[in-house]
Amino acid sequence: MNLLSPAISRLARLRNWQVSQWIDHAGEIQREVLQDIGTHGQYTEIGRKYQLNNLYSIRDFKKAIPIHEYDDLKPYIERMMEGEQNLLWNTPVNWFAKSSGTTSDKSKFIPVTEQSLYDCHYQGTKDVLSFYYKFNPDSDLLTGKGLVVGGSHQIKNINDDINYGDLSAILLQNAPFWGQWLRTPELSIALLDEWEEKIEMLALSTIEENVTSISGVPTWTVVLIKKILEITGKNSLIEVWPNLELYIHGGVSFTPYQDQFKRLIGHPINYMEIYNASEGFFAAQTSPLDDGMQLFLNHGIFYEFMPIEEYGKPEPRTIGYNDVELGKQYALVITTNGGLWRYLIGDTIEFTSLNPYRITVSGRLKHFINAFGEEVIIDNSDKAIAIASKNTNSVVSDYTAAPVYFSDDNNGAHEWLIEFSKEPECINKFTTELDSALMKLNSDYEAKRYKDMALRSPIINKLEPGSFNQWLRQKGKLGGQHKVPRLSNNRKVLEEVLMVCAVS
Numbered sequence: 001m002n003l004l005s006p007a008i009s010r011l012a013r014l015r016n017w018q019v020s021q022w023i024d025h026a027g028e029i030q031r032e033v034l035q036d037i038g039t040h041g042q043y044t045e046i047g048r049k050y051q052l053n054n055l056y057s058i059r060d061f062k063k064a065i066p067i068h069e070y071d072d073l074k075p076y077i078e079r080m081m082e083g084e085q086n087l088l089w090n091t092p093v094n095w096f097a098k099s100s101g102t103t104s105d106k107s108k109f110i111p112v113t114e115q116s117l118y119d120c121h122y123q124g125t126k127d128v129l130s131f132y133y134k135f136n137p138d139s140d141l142l143t144g145k146g147l148v149v150g151g152s153h154q155i156k157n158i159n160d161d162i163n164y165g166d167l168s169a170i171l172l173q174n175a176p177f178w179g180q181w182l183r184t185p186e187l188s189i190a191l192l193d194e195w196e197e198k199i200e201m202l203a204l205s206t207i208e209e210n211v212t213s214i215s216g217v218p219t220w221t222v223v224l225i226k227k228i229l230e231i232t233g234k235n236s237l238i239e240v241w242p243n244l245e246l247y248i249h250g251g252v253s254f255t256p257y258q259d260q261f262k263r264l265i266g267h268p269i270n271y272m273e274i275y276n277a278s279e280g281f282f283a284a285q286t287s288p289l290d291d292g293m294q295l296f297l298n299h300g301i302f303y304e305f306m307p308i309e310e311y312g313k314p315e316p317r318t319i320g321y322n323d324v325e326l327g328k329q330y331a332l333v334i335t336t337n338g339g340l341w342r343y344l345i346g347d348t349i350e351f352t353s354l355n356p357y358r359i360t361v362s363g364r365l366k367h368f369i370n371a372f373g374e375e376v377i378i379d380n381s382d383k384a385i386a387i388a389s390k391n392t393n394s395v396v397s398d399y400t401a402a403p404v405y406f407s408d409d410n411n412g413a414h415e416w417l418i419e420f421s422k423e424p425e426c427i428n429k430f431t432t433e434l435d436s437a438l439m440k441l442n443s444d445y446e447a448k449r450y451k452d453m454a455l456r457s458p459i460i461n462k463l464e465p466g467s468f469n470q471w472l473r474q475k476g477k478l479g480g481q482h483k484v485p486r487l488s489n490n491r492k493v494l495e496e497v498l499m500v501c502a503v504s
Contacts, residue, residue, distance in 0.1 A: 015127065016134050022297045022354045027320075032117060034058065035493065036204075037300070037337055042336065043089075043090040044090050045076070047090075047341050063503070066341045069436070077111060087339075088339030088340070091115065092114075097165070097170055098165060109280040110279055111339045111340075113337060116338035117170075122175075123296075126300055135269070135270075135288065143210075144209075144211060144212030145183060145209050145210060147183070147185075147202075147206055147211045148216065148371060149216025149217065150169070150190055155169055156189070165191075167298060169191050169438075172191065173187075173191075183384045184397070189202060195220075202224055205363065207228060207240060209354070212246065214244070215248040216248075216249070219397075219483070222397075222421075226264070237264055237266060238266045238267035247272075250274040251504060254303065254360075254381055254387045255382045260395050264442050266459075270288045273293055282301065282334075283295045283358075284296070289366065291352045292353055292444050299333050300337030304320065305349075324354065324357075326352070331349075332349055342472075347363075348377065349361055350362050350379075363379055365374070367485050369401065369488070370403065372448050372455055374442065374445040376442055376445055382486070387433060391433045392429055393425075394420055397419040397468075397469045398484050400493055401417070401494070402489075402493065405431060413457070413458060415494060416460050417461050417494060419468055421465070462503065463501050470501060
């Protein structure tokens with residue numbers, strides 16, 4: 001154990017005492033958070049519109065302010081990007097995170113205030129380290145470097161004061177000195193635009209470092225690990241970095257990647273999931289053994305939870321902590337110190353624990369298949385893919401699925417485009433395993449599959465390796481946090497991929 005580790009562990013324990021206070025007093029802390037946000041907001045244009053200075057309770061707040069989606073706030077954001085201030089927040093807003101949570105051509109620009117940067121994003125990062133050191137008091141994590149597989153966009157300037165880039169670029173650009181000291185690679189490589197060059201440079205520049213942790217989206221982390229093994233000629237990553245002890249992941253479900261990571265790393269390490277988006281750092285596992293992530297309750301975000309059946313109604317209902325239920329799907333509605341007011345982020349979550357409040361991200365409001373009443377969400381498909389892969393000794397790199405509609409000759413189906421890094425010996429067995437797993441995981445899907453009455457067996461198409469990257473590259477979305485939509489309720493994405501990729 002390094003001599004520095006006991007000192008770091010003591011600091012982590014001090015922070016964990018503070019964390020336990022807001023975990024144990026969720027309702028009280030959240031009311032204080034909303035009061036603080038409202039105090040800032042009353043001096044803004046949107047605050048005057050909704051008379052924030054006259055709202056004295058959560059009930060009044062919800063009654064006065066409608067739920068917003070991005071297009072509702074876009075006019076304010078466009079004016080802010082032209083230099084106007086005091087529209088959504090009452091301190092200067094000079095940074096905007098270009099959202100990469102979708103592969104559509106339309107980009108979103110999320111305001112990043114000084115408060116959201118330091119009190120939310122950076123504080124969340126420090127809390128993840130505190131959680132980890134509480135679980136691993138003898139860890140040597142911070143005696144080495146953290147490899148960040150981050151964004152792929154250089155910071156761009158609109159004018160002398162206003163800048164934008166993807167969130168990871170903004171975080172790296174503004175990181176305090178201790179953050180720069182603890183990470184690798186150097187900033188010029190971390191912010192490279194061209195993703196394939198970046199992977200090569202990431203590998204070459206970090207091979208000789210003492211890397212103790214890796215953070216990044218699983219899809220691109222796998223690509224990087226394979227590149228490192230190719231360059232070094234090693235059989236496993238632990239041979240390159242013998243002190244590697246932690247992988248921090250988020251962005252997509254880790255379930256389909258678990259076995260692949262274990263093989264590539266070659267030695268047991270710890271894994272921690274985080275939920276960090278352009279809009280805020282929402283949650284993280286307090287230990288690698290947790291089922292679900294602890295909501296960050298004291299980080300400048302006030303949470304509401306919308307039952308998904310309310311989505312699309314003229315006045316959708318949201319509920320608070322006292323009324324949420326385990327295992328039920330909710331859309332996340334947030335009010336933040338970044339100037340987002342009752343903002344529907346688009347993610348769906350479910351609670352895995354109510355004491356403390358832990359969640360898992362189950363999918364996206366608009367990323368599901370419900371063409372025939374089957375209500376398949378990403379949580380279902382990720383788990384089914386993992387089960388089918390395990391039972392056929394195969395490895396799935398990525399996938400997307402969409403409905404096949406009724407025709408005169410056939411009833412409906414789900415069509416899947418799957419890219420394997422290790423193909424199953426029999427694709428028909430993989431199809432059967434996938435179908436069977438989905439029926440066990442989702443009773444609505446099972447009902448629609450009964451005797452093929454509404455849904456027939458899934459249609460599986462194998463894509464050549466690199467196909468999804470080819471599609472992303474064509475859309476100018478290759479790299480960083482950009483992801484292939486795994487489920488769609490229409491065939492737009494699937495047909496686009498088929499137009500540029502070969503099916504084997």
